[in-house]
Amino acid sequence: MKAVQIAASVLSCDFAHLAKELSRASDANLFHLDIMDGHYVPNLTFGQPLVAKIRQLTKLPLDAHLMVTNPEDYVAPFAHLGVNWFSFHQECVYHSHRVVQHIKSLGMKAGIALNPATPLSTLDSILPDLDYVLLMSVNPGFSGQEFIPSTLEKINQLKDIITQNALPTLIEVDGGINETNASLVIAAGADILVSASYIFSSKDYGAAIKSLRNN
Ligand code: DX5
Ligand code: ZN
Numbered sequence: 004m005k006a007v008q009i010a011a012s013v014l015s016c017d018f019a020h021l022a023k024e025l026s027r028a029s030d031a032n033l034f035h036l037d038i039m040d041g042h043y044v045p046n047l048t049f050g051q052p053l054v055a056k057i058r059q060l061t062k063l064p065l066d067a068h069l070m071v072t073n074p075e076d077y078v079a080p081f082a083h084l085g086v087n088w089f090s091f092h093q094e095c096v097y098h099s100h101r102v103v104q105h106i107k108s109l110g111m112k113a114g115i116a117l118n119p120a121t122p123l124s125t126l127d128s129i130l131p132d133l134d135y136v137l138l139m140s141v142n143p144g145f146s147g148q149e150f151i152p153s154t155l156e157k158i159n160q161l162k163d164i165i166t167q168n169a170l171p172t173l174i175e176v177d178g179g180i181n182e183t184n185a186s187l188v189i190a191a192g193a194d195i196l197v198s199a200s201y202i203f204s205s206k207d208y209g210a211a212i213k214s215l216r217n218n
Contacts (some may be wrong), residue, residue, distance in 0.1 A: 007189050008032035009177065009212050010066050012046060012199035013057065014146045025061045028202060028207040033088065035177070037146075040071035041097050051080055055086025058085040066090075068116060068177065068197075070143045075102045078178045083110035090114030090175075091138045093125050103132050110178065118143060119151050121159055133172050135195070136161060140188075142212040146199035150179030155191045161199030164211035185215045 016217035025034065036054060041047040051065040058065060064087035068078060074091035075098075081089055089111045096102055106113035113128060116137035125137065129132060138161065140154040157172060165172050176188050177197035185196060196215055205211035 007134065007216055008195045009202075009213065009215050010035040010177075010197045011208070012037055012146060012177075012197050013201050015199035015203035017203075021056065022060050024203070028208045029061065029063065030212045031063065032204075033064045033195070034061060035199075036065055036067045036086070037199075038067060038069050038071060039144065043092065044070045045070045046143055046144045051077075051084060052085065054081065054084050064088060066175075066197075067197065068137060070116075071095075075105065078102065078105045078111075079109060082106075082111055086111060088112040088114060088135070089136070090116045092116045092143070094118055094119065094121055100129055101134065102125075103129065107132075107134075116143075118179075119154065122158060123164070128171060130164065131170055135173040135175050136214065137175045137177055137197075138193075139178055140176050140180070143178075145161070148179055148185050150181075155187055158188065158191035159195055165192075172205070180215065182211075182214045 009031045010033040011028040012035040013036045039046045039048040066088040067086045071092045072095050089106045093115050099106050103113045104191050112134035114135040115139050143147040173194040175195035176193040180196050180198045181201040202208050202211045
């Protein structure tokens with residue numbers, strides 16, 4: 004079985020010491036970038052200047068999670084900045100097939116994110132086109148929230164669909180992941196775990212990443 008990948012979300016890092024923080028978390032497989040616009044979610048985070056800076060500071064793949072109302076506007080700019088994975092929310096896009104094709108045409112992996120209350124059936128017609136699905140295990144907007152337990156069943160169901168259809172689609176799970184629930188999330192079928200507060204509030208980021216991976 005393939006080892007689970009860890010995406011360290013920089014949202015909880017100390018931005019005053021960005022270079023050091025990224026280097027301390029460099030055992031992760033990906034850096035997860037939470038882009039929030041204050042419309043789609045009730046919080047503002049960061050945009051292209053900081054993404055460019057992060058790109059300069061690390062060689063790890065950058066996994067952008069767009070929590071914005073018009074994610075299609077950022078596909079080309081983010082591709083040009085060197086972002087590698089690009090996901091947007093199914094709930095706020097009219098033409099998700101078009102956006103997915105645009106993302107892939109610029110050489111990025113394409114993912115669709117689903118909020119906890121959005122059913123998997125909204126992916127029925129697009130799943131074969133996706134490199135990954137990002138299942139939210141908290142309501143998007145903030146790091147440091149508690150994992151919503153019903154996500155486990157959703158991961159299970161998505162894994163079954165992917166397996167039955169022999170799809171290469173990966174499952175990324177995002178929100179409230181820690182040492183205690185990581186094993187359940189992995190057992191349910193997750194391929195990538197996102198973590199912000201658990202990693203960046205620990206003393207040893209490398210050990211925290213390892214503890215998530217080895218669950
Ligand atoms: C929430 C973000 C998450 C968040 C995870 O809207 O999408 O990626 O940073 O934070 P933790 O791991 O603290 O729940
Ligand atoms: Zn995220």
